[in-house]
Amino acid sequence: MWNVVHALKPVLLMVIVQVANAWVNVLYKLALNDGMxxxxxxxxxxxxxxxxxxxxxxxxxxxxxxxxSWSILFQSFLCGLIGGALPQNLNMEAIALTSVTFTTAISNLVPAITFMISLSFGLERLNLRTGAGKAKIIGTITGISGAMILTFIKGPEVKMLSFHVNLFNHRNGNVVHPHPSSAVMTVFGALASVASNVSYALWLIIQAKMSQRYPCPYSSTALMSLMGALLSISFAFCVERDFSQWKLGWNVRLLTVAYAGIVVSGVMVAAISWCVRTRGPLFVSVFSPLMLVVVAFAGSTILDEKLYLGSIIGSMLIICGLYVVLWGQAQRDEEE
Structure with missing residues (x-):
């Protein structure tokens, strides 16, 4: 019984991580709509x-x-930059230009991106004579094709259950519409989202290396958060000189940053670090589609986001590509 519980521990942790990450994206959209x-x-x-x-x-x-050591400190700086400040700013831009469902769907490209980066740095071997090598290539191409469909093809609107809750009626009038009409904005949002995922994939690789030298998930998370805070504050002061933007009240702004910081960047990153150390970076990626399911439901029911057939087809292709890549990785691990 204990062995079963121990085996399920990383699975349960990653389920919690994905659900928590899904809701922070919803709060992001609400904070952006509030003018933050x-x-x-x-x-x-x-x-x-x-x-x-x-x-x-x-x-x-x-x-x-x-x-x-200085080596661990430098890796912490890289984690704060590549896994913190950079991907989060890019992800926020993508959410502002598109929707939380769109950016969440694109995030499922992380395993394919991780594979391509690992291949480029010689961390992965590609043998097209084996089923594993073919699966990774097919999965990567399928995922990229899905991302292209998601970005450029809409199709008819798909109606889903709605609670008829309009969370975008705020008194400040500074409303960020969740569906930009400009196709150019959608493309820029997609590029920002892909760039965010590339940065995140690089972080998974660096985190895997760092956890070997510094197997302390809480301390490594604290170091990463500190570096991310210093970098993010420096960047924010460069681009935003209005100090009223830094005021927090008892509103959605405080809820968003407190939840994102304490729950997602604090507890959840520690959980991810532990899972990366015990099961590897690709194991962490396998749970990404769960976040898409939660976000799609929340976006359609409480954020009034429209869901199109092209988005569903593109998302399904990305998810299929995700699992084909992961199957190829599992086959390679068995061969070794």
Missing amino acids: NLSVIVAYRYVFATVFITPLAFIIERKTRTKM
């Missing part, structure tokens, strides 16, 4: 994450923490 600056949201996210996770890391890992 993109970079300020990201900066506050990592400030809250640092304040929350640092004491936990100090208490929980005070006796088991690996000695700090």
Whole structure:
């Protein structure tokens, strides 16, 4: 019985991670609609994450923490940049230009992107004579094709259940429409989302290397959050000089940054770090479609986002490509 529970632990953790990440995207859209600056949201996210996770890391890992070195510190900086400040700012831009459902669907390209980057750096081997090698290539092409359909083809609208809750009626009148009419904005949003996923895939690889030298998930998360906070604050002050944007009240802005910082960048990143160390980066990627299901439901029911047939077909192709790549990885692991 204990062996079953131990085997299911990383699975349950990743399910919780995906559900938590889904709802932070919904809150992002609401905060953007309330007029909050993109970079300020990201900066506050990592400030809250640092304040929350640092004491936990100090208490929980005070006796088991690996000695700090310049190499670990530099890897923490890279994690804060490539896995924190950069992808989050790009993801926020993508959400503002498109929709939470769109950006979540694109995020399922992470395994294919991770495979291509790993192949480029010699971390993966491609043998087209084996089923595993063919599966990875087919899965990658299928995922990219799905992303192209998702970006450029709409088709008829698909009606879903709606709670008729209009969360975009705010008194400030600064409304970010969830569906930009310009096709150019959609393309730029897709490019920002893909760039965010490339950065995230690089972080998974760096995190896997860092966890070998520094197997302390809470401490590594605290270091990453601190670096992400310093970088995000510096960037936010460069692009946003209006100090009123930094004011937080008892509203959706405070809820968004507190939830994103404490729950997602704090607790969930620690969970991801542990799963990457125990099961590998591709295992983490397998749960991405769950976030799409949650976001699509929330977007259609409470955010009044429209769902198109092209989006469904593109998302399904991306998900199929995801699992084909993961199947190829599983076959390669068995061969080794």
